[in-house]
Structure formats: C-alpha cells, structure tokens
Amino acid sequence: DVKVTQSSRYLVKRTGExxxxxxxxxxxxxxxxxYRQDPxxxxxxxxFSYDVKMKEKGDIPEGYSxxxxxxxxxxxxxESASTNQTSMYLCASTSLGxxxxxxxxxxxxxxxxxxx
Amino acid sequence: xxxxxxxxxxxxLSEAASLELGCNYSYGGTVNLxxxxxxxxxxxxxxxxxxxxxxxxxxxxxxxxEFIKSKFSFNLRKPSVQWSDTAxxxxxxxxxxxxxxxxxxxxxxxxxxx
Numbered sequence: 001d002v003k004v005t006q007s008s009r010y011l012v013k014r015t016g017e018x019x020x021x022x023x024x025x026x027x028x029x030x031x032x033x034x035y036r037q038d039p040x041x042x043x044x045x046x047x048f049s050y051d052v053k054m055k056e057k058g059d060i061p062e063g064y065s066x067x068x069x070x071x072x073x074x075x076x077x078x079e080s081a082s083t084n085q086t087s088m089y090l091c092a093s094t095s096l097g098x099x100x101x102x103x104x105x106x107x108x109x110x111x112x113x114x115x116x
Numbered sequence: 117x118x119x120x121x122x123x124x125x126x127x128x129l130s131e132a133a134s135l136e137l138g139c140n141y142s143y144g145g146t147v148n149l150x151x152x153x154x155x156x157x158x159x160x161x162x163x164x165x166x167x168x169x170x171x172x173x174x175x176x177x178x179x180x181x182e183f184i185k186s187k188f189s190f191n192l193r194k195p196s197v198q199w200s201d202t203a204x205x206x207x208x209x210x211x212x213x214x215x216x217x218x219x220x221x222x223x224x225x226x227x228x229x230x
Contacts, residue, residue: 033217035220040125040222040223041222042122042206042220042221042222042223043160043206043220044220045217045218045219048217058217090160092160104150104162104165105162105218107159107160107161108159109158109159110159
C-alpha cells in the first residue's frame with residue numbers, strides 16, 4: 001500500500017512564527033505536491049516538485065516555500081505565519097513513468113494548521 | 117488556464133435515491149479526468165478516472181461517471197446511495213500530455229439521510 005504521511009495532524013502556531021510541515025512518501029514517487037483545502041474553495045495547489053531539488057509554483061505560492069532534499073520527503077515552509085494561512089494542508093505524491101505518468105495521486109491525512 | 121466547475125455545493129439525499137453530481141471543465145486540449153472522495157476524517161481517495169476509450173467509467177463502491185466531450189462534462193452517478201456515501205466529492209482534471217498537476221473543483225458535499 002502506498003503511504004503518504006504528514007508530520008502532524010493538528011498544529012497551532014502564533015502569527016510570525018516559522019512553520020515547517022513535513023511530508024514523506026514510501027513508494028519512490030517522483031512527483032510530490034502541496035495543497036491547501038478550505039471550505040467552499042476545494043483544493044488549491046501551493047507548490048509541486050518533479051524531482052529532488054526541483055520545485056514549481058502552483059496557483060497560490062505567496063507566503064510559502066518548499067524544500068525537497070530527498071526524493072521521499074517534501075517540506076512546506078511558512079516563513080512568517082499569518083492568520084489567513086489557517087487551513088488544512090494536504091500532501092500528495094504520484095509516480096512518473098511510461099504511459100502511466102498520469103497515475104493516481106495518493107494523499108496524506110492532512111495537517112490542520114491554526115495560526116493565532 | 118484549466119478550471120473545473122462543480123455545480124452543487126451541498127446535496128442532501130435520502131437513502132436509495134439516485135445521485136448525479138455535475139462537473140464541467142475548461143481546457144483547450146485532451147484531458148484526464150478524476151473523481152476523488154473524502155469521507156469524514158479520512159484521506160482523499162480516488163473513486164474513478166478517465167484517460168481514454170469508453171467514456172462510461174466505472175469506479176469503486178458502485179459509482180460511475182460519463183465523459184461527454186462535446187459538453188466538457190464528467191458527471192458522477194450512483195443509482196442508489198447509502199448512508200455511508202456521505203462525504204465530500206471532488207472532480208479534477210489535468211492535461212493528457214505533459215506532467216501537469218491536477219486542477220480540482222471546489223467540491224460537493226453529499227449528505228445521505230436515513
């Protein structure tokens with residue numbers, strides 16, 4: 001079974017703090033993604049990565065950065081957390097290869113971040 | 117830019133009623149289409165997907181979806197819902213060629229009452 005794990009299910013931080021959200025997948029997937037999920041807005045892509053040390057901006061990258069030093073790990077960083085970053089953060093991964101590059105995205109359980 | 121539109125924000129059905137959730141997409145080329153489901157407190161998981169071939173796609177738990185290219189639609193259906201189908205449903209799309217991320221709709225919350 002593919003497993004995508006996220007470091008915390010719930011996190012409470014204060015405005016201005018630096019926040020790290022970690023995601024690890026165990027299936028040697030090339031592609032990894034960070035989304036935020038908000039009621040009525042669905043999932044919005046923050047950043048994604050096709051390979052180690054590679055990153056691409058998604059639709060809402062402002063206020064976020066990412067790091068991918070190892071293939072299995074993709075970190076989302078909030079440099080200075082703000083209240084409008086209170087949200088559910090979802091990590092996903094998928095494989096890349098041959099005709100099946102569009103394989104299913106596998107999601108982690110999510111981290112519910114509250115910024116006070 | 118790609119976009120996905122889900123027509124219903126919240127749908128309430130009685131058990132055994134039939135379900136159809138609308139999904140329309142905007143994209144200038146060949147697409148891959150997906151429906152994901154999120155049960156309360158659980159991960160997002162794939163219900164079904166369409167890449168090519170038969171436009172009527174069958175997924176898990178009795179769900180199916182029909183791709184109608186002329187209408188840019190990919191509606192989700194189930195002939196008889198159960199209480200356990202209560203969940204949030206997301207339609208998603210990405211481009212057929214290239215390594216592009218999924219674009220998700222805003223989701224439809226389904227509540228099934230006994």
